[in-house]
Amino acid sequence: MIPFVDLKAQYQSIKPEVNAAIQGVLDSCAFTLGPEVAAFEQEFAAYSSARQGIAVNTGTSALHLALLAAGVGRGDEVITVPFTFVATASAIDYTGARPVFVDIDPQNFTMDPKAVEAAITERTKAIIPVHLYGQPADMDPIRAIAERHGLVVIEDAAQAHRAEYKGHRVGSLGDMGCFSFYPGKNLGAYGEGGMVTTDSPAYARTIRMLRDWGAEKKYHHVLKGYNFRMEGIQGAVLRVKLPHLDAWTESRRTAAAHYDRLLAGSGIVTPKAMPYAYHVYHVYAIRTPHRAAWQEALQAKGIQTGIHYPTPVHLLPAFADLGYREGQFPHAEAASREVLSLPMYPELTEAQCEEVARALLSLRTNDPAEAKLMANAL
Numbered sequence: 001m002i003p004f005v006d007l008k009a010q011y012q013s014i015k016p017e018v019n020a021a022i023q024g025v026l027d028s029c030a031f032t033l034g035p036e037v038a039a040f041e042q043e044f045a046a047y048s049s050a051r052q053g054i055a056v057n058t059g060t061s062a063l064h065l066a067l068l069a070a071g072v073g074r075g076d077e078v079i080t081v082p083f084t085f086v087a088t089a090s091a092i093d094y095t096g097a098r099p100v101f102v103d104i105d106p107q108n109f110t111m112d113p114k115a116v117e118a119a120i121t122e123r124t125k126a127i128i129p130v131h132l133y134g135q136p137a138d139m140d141p142i143r144a145i146a147e148r149h150g151l152v153v154i155e156d157a158a159q160a161h162r163a164e165y166k167g168h169r170v171g172s173l174g175d176m177g178c179f180s181f182y183p184g185k186n187l188g189a190y191g192e193g194g195m196v197t198t199d200s201p202a203y204a205r206t207i208r209m210l211r212d213w214g215a216e217k218k219y220h221h222v223l224k225g226y227n228f229r230m231e232g233i234q235g236a237v238l239r240v241k242l243p244h245l246d247a248w249t250e251s252r253r254t255a256a257a258h259y260d261r262l263l264a265g266s267g268i269v270t271p272k273a274m275p276y277a278y279h280v281y282h283v284y285a286i287r288t289p290h291r292a293a294w295q296e297a298l299q300a301k302g303i304q305t306g307i308h309y310p311t312p313v314h315l316l317p318a319f320a321d322l323g324y325r326e327g328q329f330p331h332a333e334a335a336s337r338e339v340l341s342l343p344m345y346p347e348l349t350e351a352q353c354e355e356v357a358r359a360l361l362s363l364r365t366n367d368p369a370e371a372k373l374m375a376n377a378l
């Protein structure tokens with residue numbers, strides 16, 4: 001069996017360090033925020049080339065508080081993509097603002113900068129590009145548009161810890177960067193976690209208050225805030241894991257290179273790493289018009305796959321109130337129908353990549369009619 005992700009393999013490789021770190025928090029009883037979280041904020045901000053890091057309880061909260069710090073609220077609009085995890089749009093919705101979608105570039109599954117300008121109105125306050133699958137969005141043109149129109153750029157970097165755009169780390173590419181430490185992310189807590197990175201002392205100060213009941217100091221609540229604090233145990237676990245992230249990322253990139261090589265010339269559409277990107281392969285997604293059949297056939301051979309994501313946000317029932325219709329974002333809609341995520345985690349071996357590729361190639365060649373359809377789809 002080849003799992004889609006394997007958190008147990010990674011835990012086994014760092015078990016003594018992690019267990020000792022958790023024991024340390026238990027001994028100190030610094031269960032929420034505290035010294036481990038404060039140290040992790042500094043270490044992760046530096047790792048992401050940002051001056052400040054503010055740790056929170058989830059990636060969703062990071063986005064929510066970044067938007068509030070940017071002054072986004074009721075009546076405002078925030079531009080993002082529909083081809084993302086629902087949290088990106090939910091965070092906008094929490095502020096009372098309206099998510100306004102623009103299509104993706106089908107080459108790289110991230111925001112098409114050429115689509116942004118037409119979506120700007122006098123109500124637009126911010127743009128949230130999503131570094132989907134671990135590849136940065138094309139940030140230079142997005143930033144240029146934002147500057148021209150006085151908009152705040154908030155990176156959704158939940159899938160892209162350590163990724164780079166033209167040699168610069170995500171989390172330092174916009175006004176604020178938002179990360180998730182959900183267990184399955186490239187840097188995962190043993191529970192939930194998130195962080196906002198920024199160079200702005202003003203944004204950092206506001207987010208620090210908002211995550212802890214809007215308090216400037218204890219019981220002095222100057223803002224209507226939230227309980228979005230990171231737990232001490234998560235800070236300690238993440239501090240143990242961060243020094244391994246470079247090697248884990250290289251292992252993901254090696255696995256992706258195996259897939260690229262094994263599937264090259266097969267007609268199967270593999271992901272495109274853009275020349276500007278250091279891609280960290282949170283997800284390795286191929287495209288196929290026969291996704292359901294392929295997923296089932298792979299499952300029968302003991303190979304688990306995923307779909308990120310089967311419905312673009314503008315067509316989710318939860319966001320029907322926005323009034324979007326099918327056909328408005330054709331690239332996002334096509335991607336939602338065709339993407340299939342192959343097993344991907346740092347401990348994935350070359351032999352496992354070969355097994356996955358063999359299974360895929362046999363699917364492609366077993367049925368001449370299917371092979372023809374594949375060729376037509378390219």
Ligand SMILES: *Cc1c(COP(=O)(O)O)cnc(C)c1O
Binds near residue numbers: 130180
């Ligand atoms: C995981 C994820 C989030 C939300 O992070 P949580 O920690 O699960 O709240 C937001 N955006 C994207 C693109 C994600 O993948």
